[in-house]
Amino acid sequence: MIRFENVFVRYDGSAGPAVQGVDFTVPEGELVLLVGPSGVGKSTVLGAVSGLVPHFTGGTLRGRVTVAGRDTRTHKPRELADVVGTVGQDPLSHFVTDTVEDELAYGMESLGLAPDVMRRRVEETLDLLGLTALRDRPIADLSGGQQQRVAIGSVLTPHPKVLVLDEPTSALDPAAAEEVLAVLQRLVHDLGTTVLLAEHRLERVVQYADRVVLLPAPGARPVLGTPAEVMAVSPVYPPVVDLGRLAGWSPLPLTIRDARRRAGALRERLAGTAPTNTASAGTASAGTASASGPHPCPADTAPAEAPAxxxxxxxxxxxxxxxxxxxxxxxxxxxxxxxxxxxxxxxxxxxxxxxxxxxxxxxxxxxxxxxxxxxxxxxxxxxxxxxxxxxxxxxxxxxxxxxVGLVPQEPRDLLYADTVAAECAAADRDAGAAPGSCRALVSELLPGVADDAHPRDLSEGQRLALALAVVLTARxxxxxxxxxxxxxxxxxxxxxxxxxxxxxxxxxxxxxxxxxxxxxxxxxxxxxxxxxxxxxxxxxxxxxxxxxxxxxxxxxxxxxxxxxxxxxxxxxxxxx
Known part of the structure; x- marks a missing residue:
C-alpha cells in the first residue's frame, strides 16, 4: 500500500538531509509504528506519504514514494485526499470549520459523498471517539485533547485506505488514548485500513504495532522489524522495556501482562525494600484560604488595558x-x-x-x-x-x-523571532540573564538545534524545548x-x-x-x-x-x- 524506495529529503538551507536511505514497504491492512529521537525526520517521512513533502514544505525529494500506486511527487495532497487521511502534530492547523459536527463532515463534502452517507458516518465517528456530547460545540472552546479527537475523527469519516498520524495520542488522557488506539486497531483488523503513525509515548502504542520502523539518528538509514526486535536495539523505549532490560528478561516484554508474568522473581528481590522518592517534598506549606464570592480588582491594581x-x-x-x-x-x-x-x-x-x-x-x-x-x-x-x-x-x-511564567500547549505562542539564536538573545534580555543563558537551556533540553534554525522549521518537540528554555531563562x-x-x-x-x-x-x-x-x-x-x-x-x-x-x-x-x-x-x- 505504501512504498518507500531509497528516499532522500533535504530542505533548503539545511546543513544535511532530513532523511536518507528510507526504503521499506507498508502492506495493506498493517499498523506500522515510526519511532526515533526528536528531530530525526519522522514527520518528514509521514509528510512524504501525504504529499506535503515536498509540495508544501519545499526542499528536494529523491527516490520514490507511492501510495496505492500513486507517486506522491507527481500527485499533490488534494490528488491523494481520497486515499490518504492525515493528522499532524498540531490539530488547530487542521481545522477548517467552526463546530465539531461540521468538521467531521467537511472532508466528505469535499469528496462529494451523498448526504445520507455523510450523516451515517458522522454518527458512527461521534460514537467511536466519544464525541457525541460535543457535536454542536465550537472547536475553539474544546480542550487540546478534545481537539485532537476531532482532528482524528475528521480524517476517519471519508474512510481513507491509508491513515497517517503524527503523535495521535500526545494530547489525550490515558482512557481517551486507549479508545483512539482501539479504533485504529479495529480499522486495521476489520476494514483493512493501512496505518502509519509516529509516536513518542511508546508505552501507549508499541503493543498495537505489526511492525516498527526506527530512525536512529538524523539522516541515518531506518531499521525495520517486529516490535520486540526493534525495541531490543532502539535508543527510545517505554518503561516496561527498560524494566525488562534491567531484569534481563528475554524476549523483552511489550505489554504489562507479559511483564507481570515474568516479574515474580523481581518482586521477591524487591520485597522488604522501600522505594526511594525520585522527588523530595516541598520545602514549606503554602497554606489555604477561603472565599465565598468573587474578588473584584482593587482600583489601584487593575491594569488600564487587558493584555494581549x-x-x-x-x-x-x-x-x-x-x-x-x-x-x-x-x-x-x-x-x-x-x-x-x-x-x-x-x-x-x-x-x-x-x-x-x-x-x-x-x-x-x-x-x-x-x-x-x-x-x-x-x-x-x-x-x-x-x-x-x-x-x-x-x-x-x-x-x-x-x-509566574506559563508554557502553553502551543509553544508557537511564545516564539516570534526568525532564528533560535534571536529567540534566546531576546529571552536573555527580557529576563536580565547573562548572555547565553537561554541557549544553554536549549542545548540541555534538546541538543543539536542550530542557532540559525527558524522556529517554524523545528519539530513540535524542538519548538517546545525552545519555548521551555525561553520561560525558564527568567526562573x-x-x-x-x-x-x-x-x-x-x-x-x-x-x-x-x-x-x-x-x-x-x-x-x-x-x-x-x-x-x-x-x-x-x-x-x-x-x-x-x-x-x-x-x-x-x-x-x-x-x-x-x-x-x-x-x-x-x-x-x-x-x-x-x-x-x-x-x-x-x-x-x-x-x-x-
Whole structure:
C-alpha cells in the first residue's frame, strides 16, 4: 500500500538531509509504528506519504514514494485526499470549520459523498471517539485533547485506505488514548485500513504495532522489524522495556501482562525494600484560604488595558522576583465559566515553594483552565486566586511576570523571532540573564538545534524545548507548564525532568497539567486529579497513582502490590 524506495529529503538551507536511505514497504491492512529521537525526520517521512513533502514544505525529494500506486511527487495532497487521511502534530492547523459536527463532515463534502452517507458516518465517528456530547460545540472552546479527537475523527469519516498520524495520542488522557488506539486497531483488523503513525509515548502504542520502523539518528538509514526486535536495539523505549532490560528478561516484554508474568522473581528481590522518592517534598506549606464570592480588582491594581495573550505569555521585564516571601499560589473555592460551561467548580489548591504538583484528569476536566486562572488569562466567577500575594487577573503583566511564567500547549505562542539564536538573545534580555543563558537551556533540553534554525522549521518537540528554555531563562518563582512533554522523546523528557528538579530544589514551585503518567511518577511530589472541573483526589504521588488504574505508571502496574513508580527506583534498589 505504501512504498518507500531509497528516499532522500533535504530542505533548503539545511546543513544535511532530513532523511536518507528510507526504503521499506507498508502492506495493506498493517499498523506500522515510526519511532526515533526528536528531530530525526519522522514527520518528514509521514509528510512524504501525504504529499506535503515536498509540495508544501519545499526542499528536494529523491527516490520514490507511492501510495496505492500513486507517486506522491507527481500527485499533490488534494490528488491523494481520497486515499490518504492525515493528522499532524498540531490539530488547530487542521481545522477548517467552526463546530465539531461540521468538521467531521467537511472532508466528505469535499469528496462529494451523498448526504445520507455523510450523516451515517458522522454518527458512527461521534460514537467511536466519544464525541457525541460535543457535536454542536465550537472547536475553539474544546480542550487540546478534545481537539485532537476531532482532528482524528475528521480524517476517519471519508474512510481513507491509508491513515497517517503524527503523535495521535500526545494530547489525550490515558482512557481517551486507549479508545483512539482501539479504533485504529479495529480499522486495521476489520476494514483493512493501512496505518502509519509516529509516536513518542511508546508505552501507549508499541503493543498495537505489526511492525516498527526506527530512525536512529538524523539522516541515518531506518531499521525495520517486529516490535520486540526493534525495541531490543532502539535508543527510545517505554518503561516496561527498560524494566525488562534491567531484569534481563528475554524476549523483552511489550505489554504489562507479559511483564507481570515474568516479574515474580523481581518482586521477591524487591520485597522488604522501600522505594526511594525520585522527588523530595516541598520545602514549606503554602497554606489555604477561603472565599465565598468573587474578588473584584482593587482600583489601584487593575491594569488600564487587558493584555494581549501573546505578549502576556512572553515575559517582557528584567525586574527581580518580589523580595517578601509569599506562597507561590493559593486557590480558594475557585469557579470559572467558559461561555455556558462552568469549567471549574469550588477548586482549592495550595502550592508550596519547592513543590511540584501534577494536574491530571480526563480531557476537558479543567486542567488548562486552572493554569489560565493562575496566570490571569481568565477571571474567577467565584472564589479567589493569589499568586505571590496578588490576584493575577487584576495585575498588570509587567508586575505579574515577576511571579509566574506559563508554557502553553502551543509553544508557537511564545516564539516570534526568525532564528533560535534571536529567540534566546531576546529571552536573555527580557529576563536580565547573562548572555547565553537561554541557549544553554536549549542545548540541555534538546541538543543539536542550530542557532540559525527558524522556529517554524523545528519539530513540535524542538519548538517546545525552545519555548521551555525561553520561560525558564527568567526562573520565575511559580512555573506553569501545560502538557510539557508533548512531542518530546524519552531522552528529552529525562533532560526536562532534570532541569525542573533543579528548579524545585532551588525553591521554585511548579504546576504542570499533563496526561503523561510516567512524567508525574518521575517528577511530581503531589498529584491533583480533576473531574468535571472539581478536585477529586489530592495527595502524594505514590498514594494517588497507585490507587488509580488509569493514572498508574507501567512499573507500578508490573510490580503491584508493591508501590514502585519508576525504573530508576528499581535500579537504585537493586544496586544498593
Amino acid at each position: 495573550p501573546r505578549r502576556f505569555l512572553r515575559r517582557r521585564t528584567a525586574a527581580p522576583p518580589p523580595s517578601t516571601p509569599r506562597p507561590p499560589a493559593v486557590v480558594a473555592s475557585l469557579a470559572v465559566r467558559r461561555g455556558l460551561v462552568e469549567a471549574l467548580h469550588r477548586v482549592d489548591l495550595a502550592v508550596a515553594p519547592g513543590e511540584t504538583v501534577a494536574l491530571m484528569g480526563r480531557n476537558g476536566a479543567g486542567k488548562s483552565t486552572l493554569l489560565a486562572a493562575l496566570v490571569g488569562l481568565v477571571e474567577p466567577a467565584r472564589g479567589s486566586v493569589r499568586v505571590g500575594g496578588v490576584a493575577p487577573h487584576c495585575t498588570a503583566p509587567r508586575d505579574l511576570v515577576r511571579r 520565575p518563582p511559580l512555573l506553569l507548564l501545560d502538557e510539557p512533554t508533548r512531542g518530546l522523546d524519552y531522552a528529552a523528557k529525562s533532560r526536562l525532568v532534570a532541569v525542573l528538579r533543579g528548579l524545585a530544589a532551588q525553591g521554585h514551585a511548579i504546576v504542570l497539567a499533563t496526561h503523561d503518567v510516567e512524567l508525574a511518577a518521575e517528577l511530581a511530589h503531589r498529584v491533583v486529579i480533576l473531574a468535571d472541573g472539581e478536585v477529586v483526589a489530592d495527595g502524594a504521588t505514590a498514594e494517588v497513582v497507585v490507587a488509580s488504574p488509569s493514572f498508574a505508571p507501567q512499573v507500578t502496574k508490573v510490580l503491584a502490590p508493591q508501590q514502585w513508580l519508576t525504573v530508576a527506583q528499581v535500579r537504585q534498589a537493586l544496586s544498593s
